[in-house]
Amino acid sequence: MNIRNTIDQKGKEILNVYCTAGYPHLDSTVTVLKSLSEEGVDLIELGMPYSDPLADGETIQKSSQVALQNGLTLNILFEQVKEARQHTQVPIIAMGYYNQMLQYGVEKFLSKAHQSGIQGMIIPDLPMDIYEKKYANLFQEYNMEISFLITPLTSDERIKQADRLSSAFIYVVSQTSITGKKGEIQLHQKEYFERIAQMNLHSPRLIGFGIHDKTTYNTACKYSHGAIIGSAFIRALSEGDMEASISNFITSIR
Amino acid sequence: MTMKNLYNVSKDGYYGDFGGAFIPEMLYANIDHLQKVYLEISQESNFVAEFEALLKDYVGRPSPLYRSVKLSEKYGAEIYLKREDLNHTGAHKINNTIGQILLARRIGKKRIIAETGAGQHGVATATVCALMDLECIIYMGEVDIARQAPNVARMRMLGAEVRPATSGSRTLKDATNEAIRDWINNAESTHYIIGSAIGPHPYPDMVTRFQSVISQEIKAQLFEKTGDEFPDYVVACVGGGSNAAGAFYHFLDHSDTKLILAEAAGEGIDSGRSAATSILGSQGIIHGCKTLLMQTNDGQIIEPHSVSAGLDYPGIGPMHAHLINSGRAKVYPATDEEAIQAMLYLSREEGIIPALETAHALAILEKMSFQKSDVVVLCLSGRGDKDLNTIMKYLN
Ligand SMILES: Cc1ncc(COP(=O)(O)O)c(C=O)c1O
Numbered sequence: 001m002n003i004r005n006t007i008d009q010k011g012k013e014i015l016n017v018y019c020t021a022g023y024p025h026l027d028s029t030v031t032v033l034k035s036l037s038e039e040g041v042d043l044i045e046l047g048m049p050y051s052d053p054l055a056d057g058e059t060i061q062k063s064s065q066v067a068l069q070n071g072l073t074l075n076i077l078f079e080q081v082k083e084a085r086q087h088t089q090v091p092i093i094a095m096g097y098y099n100q101m102l103q104y105g106v107e108k109f110l111s112k113a114h115q116s117g118i119q120g121m122i123i124p125d126l127p128m129d130i131y132e133k134k135y136a137n138l139f140q141e142y143n144m145e146i147s148f149l150i151t152p153l154t155s156d157e158r159i160k161q162a163d164r165l166s167s168a169f170i171y172v173v174s175q176t177s178i179t180g181k182k183g184e185i186q187l188h189q190k191e192y193f194e195r196i197a198q199m200n201l202h203s204p205r206l207i208g209f210g211i212h213d214k215t216t217y218n219t220a221c222k223y224s225h226g227a228i229i230g231s232a233f234i235r236a237l238s239e240g241d242m243e244a245s246i247s248n249f250i251t252s253i254r
Numbered sequence: 255m256t257m258k259n260l261y262n263v264s265k266d267g268y269y270g271d272f273g274g275a276f277i278p279e280m281l282y283a284n285i286d287h288l289q290k291v292y293l294e295i296s297q298e299s300n301f302v303a304e305f306e307a308l309l310k311d312y313v314g315r316p317s318p319l320y321r322s323v324k325l326s327e328k329y330g331a332e333i334y335l336k337r338e339d340l341n342h343t344g345a346h347k348i349n350n351t352i353g354q355i356l357l358a359r360r361i362g363k364k365r366i367i368a369e370t371g372a373g374q375h376g377v378a379t380a381t382v383c384a385l386m387d388l389e390c391i392i393y394m395g396e397v398d399i400a401r402q403a404p405n406v407a408r409m410r411m412l413g414a415e416v417r418p419a420t421s422g423s424r425t426l427k428d429a430t431n432e433a434i435r436d437w438i439n440n441a442e443s444t445h446y447i448i449g450s451a452i453g454p455h456p457y458p459d460m461v462t463r464f465q466s467v468i469s470q471e472i473k474a475q476l477f478e479k480t481g482d483e484f485p486d487y488v489v490a491c492v493g494g495g496s497n498a499a500g501a502f503y504h505f506l507d508h509s510d511t512k513l514i515l516a517e518a519a520g521e522g523i524d525s526g527r528s529a530a531t532s533i534l535g536s537q538g539i540i541h542g543c544k545t546l547l548m549q550t551n552d553g554q555i556i557e558p559h560s561v562s563a564g565l566d567y568p569g570i571g572p573m574h575a576h577l578i579n580s581g582r583a584k585v586y587p588a589t590d591e592e593a594i595q596a597m598l599y600l601s602r603e604e605g606i607i608p609a610l611e612t613a614h615a616l617a618i619l620e621k622m623s624f625q626k627s628d629v630v631v632l633c634l635s636g637r638g639d640k641d642l643n644t645i646m647k648y649l650n
Binding site: 051073 | 279282442
């Protein structure tokens with residue numbers, strides 16, 4: 001099933017967990033994808049590690065750096081997803097930066113990603129206008145869904161554009177910040193979530209950035225269709241008994 | 255055919271195929287606002303008057319255009335040095351920080367951040383923040399903090415907080431990453447003063463315009479000295495490209511003036527330790543713009559190397575990428591060794607200690623050939639006090 005249908009069918013409390021491909025070890029990707037799926041997460045956001053991840057905080061920067069040092073490339077990543085697909089059908093949305101797609105060749109990138117079993121993309125530095133003009137048809141051709149980000153500073157007009165163009169879900173960035181912030185969700189954030197919820201958007205909304213525990217996850221779910229957990233999961237991932245650390249983490253959230 | 259806009263920025267922020275704004279949504283509002291107001295604000299008469307007055311009385315402009323007897327003799331041409339090293343704070347960087355701090359005030363920002371490599375842009379930013387009573391945070395790679403220690407001390411003395419960038423090669427690229435992340439975290443309160451002709455539109459154009467005073471003065475000064483305002487060559491070093499952009503700006507559409515860039519070859523183009531972006535680079539995206547950069551087949555940015563912190567950058571401004579690709583500008587590489595030799599030469603022969611960045615521009619004079627009557631203007635972008643540690647180590 002694709003990403004949008006998965007969210008629509010369940011309708012609420014979607015748990016989307018981010019992991020970095022090739023982290024902590026090059027061959028961890030398949031294990032992590034499998035375990036997350038066994039733990040019942042609804043979606044997986046798979047980080048395509050990048051040398052200069054501008055929107056990411058220290059945790060994801062470090063995991064990306066380790067993954068690259070481990071030798072992860074896009075070709076290896078696609079092979080790993082293909083292998084994981086023999087064990088799990090949980091929808092996977094890949095997250096990376098525009099330059100990775102450009103250098104690989106956008107069409108080849110989409111084709112390989114599709115063949116490997118990736119269903120969607122999050123590319124935070126790909127402008128919506130450029131996507132619409134240059135790539136929307138290609139994404140459709142390769143059955144690739146996409147999610148655009150909105151933030152507390154995004155205008156209503158742009159929110160509507162993100163709603164129209166996001167074929168997976170709208171990624172509601174919980175605050176204007178990079179990833180990995182801890183702390184409780186503040187009143188002004190709740191007001192912002194509420195404002196977005198009142199807009200009657202077509203696309204489902206998942207809240208991400210700073211969602212790190214049961215409380216923040218539950219709050220996010222109250223105002224949207226679910227939440228995305230990234231840095232907190234990476235921090236919880238143990239190199240020793242990886243499966244147990246994944247299981248413990250997911251249990252602590254739900 | 256109109257010559258205008260062959261090389262200048264287009265309305266949507268492009269120089270040919272290069273430029274644009276590729277930024278995460280968290281910065282969209284800031285960038286969009288800057289795009290909408292930067293021209294109007296910076297061309298408003300009050301702004302212009304304030305900018306020009308500060309350049310004159312605070313920075314000490316116009317900077318002299320000095321004919322170097324020794325270099326003219328050595329290379330068999332009329333060689334002039336545009337003395338940006340004599341500006342307050344010792345480099346061209348302050349032209350841009352004056353412009354941007356005035357802009358920051360007009361758009362109501364209370365907190366200023368900047369990246370710096372050599373520390374000259376950091377010092378220039380800390381200086382204008384002291385002048386205008388604004389909070390100032392400078393991101394600088396750990397490696398650069400060590401090799402440009404005098405500038406770190408100056409920034410602190412001026413009241414700025416210097417925050418080390420500890421990722422990647424811990425140099426200019428990484429400092430820029432950290433500054434952008436800070437901006438994302440503080441988008442509403444903060445203005446980011448980018449120090450070179452890089453970044454998302456409108457930065458390359460904004461920085462170029464604030465630096466264009468360099469070529470404006472060159473024209474007038476050259477006319478006064480030679481009766482002709484157009485040189486045959488303008489030579490400048492390029493890190494991100496701000497001093498070159500400023501020195502080229504008023505000559506862009508005058509094709510008889512050849513535009514020459516010196517880039518840092520580090521330990522050699524093929525050594526694996528180089529920052530020769532135009533030779534080793536390909537089109538891609540770095541720090542929010544499409545330009546030439548050093549990268550792997552997978553689009554991972556390659557860590558550069560140069561002895562000079564200000565040129566130790568894996569990209570180049572989008573305007574320069576366009577000038578190079580279209581053949582309007584020509585690039586020569588200079589190695590660490592060649593730059594150091596050129597720095598020593600100018601010090602001993604002219605009594606001018608240039609910055610290591612600038613020394614790359616001096617070094618490529620060796621690789622060019624001139625006719626006796628050629629008028630060459632070289633942008634002496636900064637002074638070399640900050641590099642004495644590096645040079646002393648080298649001499650020992
Ligand atoms: C003296 C001097 N020249 C040149 C540069 C390179 O920057 P740009 O290419 O923006 O002029 C620097 C940067 O730190 C510098 O300090």
